[in-house]
Amino acid sequence: MRPAQLSSYRHLIQRLGFGMLTGITLITVIPIVVVVLYIFIQGVPAISLEFLTGFPRQGMRAGGILPAIVGTFLLTLGTAVFAVPLGIGAGIYLSEYATEGRLTRLIRLAIINLAGIPSVVYGLFGLGLFVLFLNFGTSILAASLTLSIMTLPVIISTAEESLRAVPQSFRVVSISLGATRWQTIRRIVLPEALPGILTGVILGLERAAGETAPILFTGAAFFLPRLPQSPFDATMALPYHLFVISTQVPGMPAQIQYGTALVLLVFVLGMNLLATVIRSRARARRQW
Amino acid sequence: MNSSLKRTEFIISLLIKISGYSAIIFVALIFYFLLSEGLPTLRDVPLASLMSTRWYPIEDYFGILPLIGGSILVTLGAGLIAVPIGIGTAIFIAEIAPRRAREILKPLVEILAGLPSVVLGFLGILILASFLRRFLNIPTGLTAFNGSLLLGGIAIPTIVSVAEDALDAVPRSYRDAALALGATQWQTIWRVTLPAARSGVLTAIMLGIGRAIGETMAVMMVTGNAPVMPTGLGMLFAPARTMTATIAAEMGEVSQGSVHYEVLFFIGIVLFMISLAINVTASAVVFRQRKRSERILS
Numbered sequence: 001m002r003p004a005q006l007s008s009y010r011h012l013i014q015r016l017g018f019g020m021l022t023g024i025t026l027i028t029v030i031p032i033v034v035v036v037l038y039i040f041i042q043g044v045p046a047i048s049l050e051f052l053t054g055f056p057r058q059g060m061r062a063g064g065i066l067p068a069i070v071g072t073f074l075l076t077l078g079t080a081v082f083a084v085p086l087g088i089g090a091g092i093y094l095s096e097y098a099t100e101g102r103l104t105r106l107i108r109l110a111i112i113n114l115a116g117i118p119s120v121v122y123g124l125f126g127l128g129l130f131v132l133f134l135n136f137g138t139s140i141l142a143a144s145l146t147l148s149i150m151t152l153p154v155i156i157s158t159a160e161e162s163l164r165a166v167p168q169s170f171r172v173v174s175i176s177l178g179a180t181r182w183q184t185i186r187r188i189v190l191p192e193a194l195p196g197i198l199t200g201v202i203l204g205l206e207r208a209a210g211e212t213a214p215i216l217f218t219g220a221a222f223f224l225p226r227l228p229q230s231p232f233d234a235t236m237a238l239p240y241h242l243f244v245i246s247t248q249v250p251g252m253p254a255q256i257q258y259g260t261a262l263v264l265l266v267f268v269l270g271m272n273l274l275a276t277v278i279r280s281r282a283r284a285r286r287q288w
Numbered sequence: 289m290n291s292s293l294k295r296t297e298f299i300i301s302l303l304i305k306i307s308g309y310s311a312i313i314f315v316a317l318i319f320y321f322l323l324s325e326g327l328p329t330l331r332d333v334p335l336a337s338l339m340s341t342r343w344y345p346i347e348d349y350f351g352i353l354p355l356i357g358g359s360i361l362v363t364l365g366a367g368l369i370a371v372p373i374g375i376g377t378a379i380f381i382a383e384i385a386p387r388r389a390r391e392i393l394k395p396l397v398e399i400l401a402g403l404p405s406v407v408l409g410f411l412g413i414l415i416l417a418s419f420l421r422r423f424l425n426i427p428t429g430l431t432a433f434n435g436s437l438l439l440g441g442i443a444i445p446t447i448v449s450v451a452e453d454a455l456d457a458v459p460r461s462y463r464d465a466a467l468a469l470g471a472t473q474w475q476t477i478w479r480v481t482l483p484a485a486r487s488g489v490l491t492a493i494m495l496g497i498g499r500a501i502g503e504t505m506a507v508m509m510v511t512g513n514a515p516v517m518p519t520g521l522g523m524l525f526a527p528a529r530t531m532t533a534t535i536a537a538e539m540g541e542v543s544q545g546s547v548h549y550e551v552l553f554f555i556g557i558v559l560f561m562i563s564l565a566i567n568v569t570a571s572a573v574v575f576r577q578r579k580r581s582e583r584i585l586s
């Protein structure tokens with residue numbers, strides 16, 4: 001082959017290759033857009049004031065999904081109460097206190113493992129420790145604790161990353177002005193890292209809000225005629241409710257199913273959007 | 289420095305240290321509770337019975353092989369879908385896409401990562417199942433294949449983000465050198481960038497597979513839940529039952545301390561061990577790489 005031919009041949013291969021990769025990317029992306037749009041289109045007609053603020057009626061085949069919405073909100077809040085302080089604390093430890101050594105390596109390995117444990121195994125653990133051993137019963141408390149341990153690795157890793165991204169000189173200056181280590185962390189390092197930490201917290205809670213398997217045996221209820229009154233009550237939750245009405249209840253109107261899926265999706269994607277906005281605004285404002 | 293300030297400093301340091309160690313404590317606790325509830329299985333169920341191919345708990349048949357087989361079958365199918373698509377997408381985003389396309393593609397993939405698996409399972413039942421039944425002309429659309437499709441979708445974001453990070457971490461100079469020697473961009477990707485990112489791409493595949501094998505709700509909803517021992521890839525088009533789905537479907541109905549309860553925890557131990565093996569192997573690779581944050585947040 002003459003060089004000119006070789007070159008055009010190679011560029012043909014490249015064009016074909018790039019075309020293939022573009023196609024593959026479209027295969028990934030198009031279903032995502034279609035799924036989200038489809039649920040919006042099918043779900044919107046179900047949304048009404050009664051649907052959002054009413055209780056399920058006629059064996060859940062009519063009425064609203066208020067207890068599931070409130071339940072998911074409470075579970076997310078409960079998860080935040082436990083996971084946020086612990087996760088940020090651990091992030092601070094890894095970024096500001098820990099020295100690289102065997103113990104720190106073990107902590108990192110533990111975090112990676114926590115992130116990989118299947119969600120249903122968290123459910124088993126929550127059942128064993130919180131529901132049975134500590135006798136919390138199937139309750140919001142037990143489910144929140146289970147979800148918070150599952151959420152922990154996301155919060156720890158993002159908190160550590162954001163804290164480490166704060167330039168070392170900030171700390172050196174603060175310490176040299178006579179501030180203690182904690183004063184430096186609280187007044188200088190944490191505020192700078194806050195947007196990044198917040199992003200991680202929201203993404204972690206987003207995952208917790210959409211999970212079903214960990215709450216199956218720790219706090220989720222099939223149907224409750226009233227809202228939960230205390231942390232020791234079981235609760236309905238949006239993802240579990242969607243599971244129930246799409247597999248356990250025969251003759252379920254599709255509109256209610258799509259409506260429930262839409263509310264869950266809005267809840268989760270809303271958090272996702274919030275995290276994205278916080279991240280990009282912080283990035284635009286950063287001066288170092 | 290006054291003494292109250294010192295005390296505050298001490299207490300806060302202590303709290304932060306405890307939080308730091310908490311991850312180790314939780315992994316240990318999880319392992320301990322799985323073992324304490326699950327190991328009695330080995331006392332109460334003969335090993336030959338446990339390693340048999342019949343899962344029928346009502347009559348005390350606790351053969352877990354069909355469940356392990358089901359998990360492997362569904363995960364294998366998911367891998368066949370997610371690995372080429374995930375890595376192809378990662379290459380496109382990292383190497384080919386213009387900047388503006390990247391900024392749209394990355395959040396879109398993140399949305400997929402955030403979709404609750406029940407939502408996918410719900411669509412799997414309502415849309416995918418009837419489509420597959422008609423399209424493939426099989427008696428039911430609730431099959432291992434349906435599960436594989438959804439699991440593939442669930443594994444893709446993990447594979448894309450980890451593989452893309454690995455490709456991003458390949459120094460610019462490698463690519464420049466290849467291009468300067470007259471290689472096309474395509475040749476550079478295949479012969480230089482991808483081999484240089486090999487370990488990270490392997491990690492991506494492992495983590496994606498790990499994500500798929502541990503997934504519960506979507507699989508439970510669409511695979512038809514028949515604990516049948518798979519004998520080949522053809523079984524993809526028949527109903528199956530995974531380990532995760534078995535725990536989720538049956539734990540609600542068993543009484544604490546019964547043999548069935550113990551066996552379900554025993555399956556939990558198996559799942560824990562699998563994820564442990566995958567993550568320890570993957571982390572051995574990750575430790576050698578640069579910190580992700582240095583690239584993302586800069």
